[in-house]
Amino acid sequence: MLRFANTPLLWALLLVPILIIGFLWVRRWKKKALAAFGHQAVIGKIIPNVSFTKPTLKFVFFIIAYTLLIIGLAGPQVGTHVDEVQRKGADLMILLDVSNSMLAQDFAPNRLENAKSALSQLLNNLHDDRIGIIVFAGEAYVQMPVTTDYSAARLFLNTINTGIVPVQGTAIGAAINMGMKSFDFKDGTGKAMILMTDGENHEDDA
Structure with missing residues (x-):
């Protein structure tokens, strides 16, 4: 045909x-x-x-x-036809603490850079999954919506520092709530959040 x-x-x-x-x-x-x-x-x-x-x-x-x-x-x-392919991966939302305490050097060079390095390794092992990044300190912000563009995710990850959120604190609950709102629960794919922080919740109920 x-x-x-x-x-x-x-x-x-x-x-x-x-x-x-x-x-x-x-x-x-x-x-x-x-x-x-x-x-x-x-x-x-x-x-x-x-x-x-x-x-x-x-x-x-x-x-x-x-x-x-x-x-x-x-x-x-x-002789070709179009097949609808359903994505089998999961949606992952990274909740990354960027408060000043993440600059502590008990894990060289500091806690934040170690967390970013671990996330970079995670990106290397993803295939069909979508990933997003939320940064938080005293407030939470969506740094990158969920996407399969791992190259863009690495670029966003490299720009993260402790000055990206102006309000200090550790608002874990706000980050989790924002992560839940970022998911589309109607698409039938698995959802997961990965929390990377060094402190307790000081701002709200997590």
Whole structure:
């Protein structure tokens, strides 16, 4: 079965008959214009280079090339069909503590950099899962919504520091609530939150 990936492009083929009609009209007009000067044999002696064969061949090759180009751009597909693939991975939301206490150097270089390194290793092991990042201190913010773009996740992860949340504290409950709101529970995939913090909840009920 022949089908096309970009069917609307085939509308450009409507130009083919228009171009053919235009070419035939111009060709006929040129013949009449030359006939007005006299007999064909006389015209051949006066203008020996006049030829209708070469322009016709060039036009035929142009039409063929144009038609093949449009068909190629339309993306012909033979014997293919579209299957709906359901994603089997889970949605993971990372809750990362960025309070100033995460700068403690009891784990070199500091707690925050160790947490980011662990998350980077986690990204290396993900395949069909979506991942999002919420940063929190005294308040919680969505740093990155859930996505399968692991390259973007690494970029967001590298930009995280303790100055990203202006209010100090450890609002674990706010981070969890924001994580729950970020999930789409109607899509049927598994949900999980990974909490990375060094302290107790000082701001709300977790």
